[in-house]
Amino acid sequence: MSNHTHPSEMRLKAAVIDRLLGGSHVDKDAVIISEMTVANWTRRADVVLANGTLWAFEIKSNSDSLHRLPGQIEAFRRHFEKFTIVAAERFETAIYNMMPEGVGLWIVDAQGRITQRVPPRQTRLSKAAYISLMTAAEIKQLLSANGIAAMKGASRSRLAEMAENLPLSDLGEAARNAVKRRHRRRHNEFIIRKGQVGTAEAMPTFHRTKRSQHWDEQERPSVQLPETAIPIDHPLLVNAPAGPVLKRLVR
Numbered sequence: 001m002s003n004h005t006h007p008s009e010m011r012l013k014a015a016v017i018d019r020l021l022g023g024s025h026v027d028k029d030a031v032i033i034s035e036m037t038v039a040n041w042t043r044r045a046d047v048v049l050a051n052g053t054l055w056a057f058e059i060k061s062n063s064d065s066l067h068r069l070p071g072q073i074e075a076f077r078r079h080f081e082k083f084t085i086v087a088a089e090r091f092e093t094a095i096y097n098m099m100p101e102g103v104g105l106w107i108v109d110a111q112g113r114i115t116q117r118v119p120p121r122q123t124r125l126s127k128a129a130y131i132s133l134m135t136a137a138e139i140k141q142l143l144s145a146n147g148i149a150a151m152k153g154a155s156r157s158r159l160a161e162m163a164e165n166l167p168l169s170d171l172g173e174a175a176r177n178a179v180k181r182r183h184r185r186r187h188n189e190f191i192i193r194k195g196q197v198g199t200a201e202a203m204p205t206f207h208r209t210k211r212s213q214h215w216d217e218q219e220r221p222s223v224q225l226p227e228t229a230i231p232i233d234h235p236l237l238v239n240a241p242a243g244p245v246l247k248r249l250v251r
Helices: 009-021 069-079 089-098 127-132 136-145 156-163 168-197 199-206
Strands: 031-038 043-050 054-060 082-088 104-108 114-118 237-240 243-246
Touching (some): 009 043, 009 114, 009 199, 031 069, 031 168, 054 168, 069 082, 069 089, 069 127, 089 104, 089 114, 136 168, 168 199
Parallel strands (some): 082 104
Antiparallel strands (some): 031 043, 043 054, 237 243
């Protein structure tokens, strides 16, 4: 790559993944995720390493801007235990001046070489944040495993309220395990493809095909719905995957 060519975001993502796979952060249980949504689908982390911690990376290539970065920093710090910004050289000073303490910073030069400027600091999330990373079915399973019977037809928000009574450490472990289970199949497909064609060329493996657009129970994202005053014996109440909803009548 010449001095006048800057790596694209896809190449940067591949470089981040190579750095993680080549270091001590990844063991046999680790799962790498591309484009993981959090905060009720309002934010999407470019790369996430789910292992002993949930570590998110936000990538700013040379062609990006920083106008969304403050909001991304705020959201990703609430939903991930470690957070690192990976940015082109031209953004280094601007990002350093806006970074709160605890956020990591990796800088990428024109040849695609990554240098860590600031290491990220690991933190513990709130109970609500850990719970938000789990689907309604995963929360229900966690409650059941802890001897807590959820009312039939309980809303996701009610399940989350019940889960708040569990210890923070248990919620953290449950959230990490749920994320890894949900994304492990695609991670494994990527690793196989990476061995065949290389990291950058294997990146499309993370993208969903038309055949896989439908979420199965293990991959369905978490959506928090507001509480309603609808009685559980309402004749039009249907237990949808994300929680109870009123059935629409087609005429």
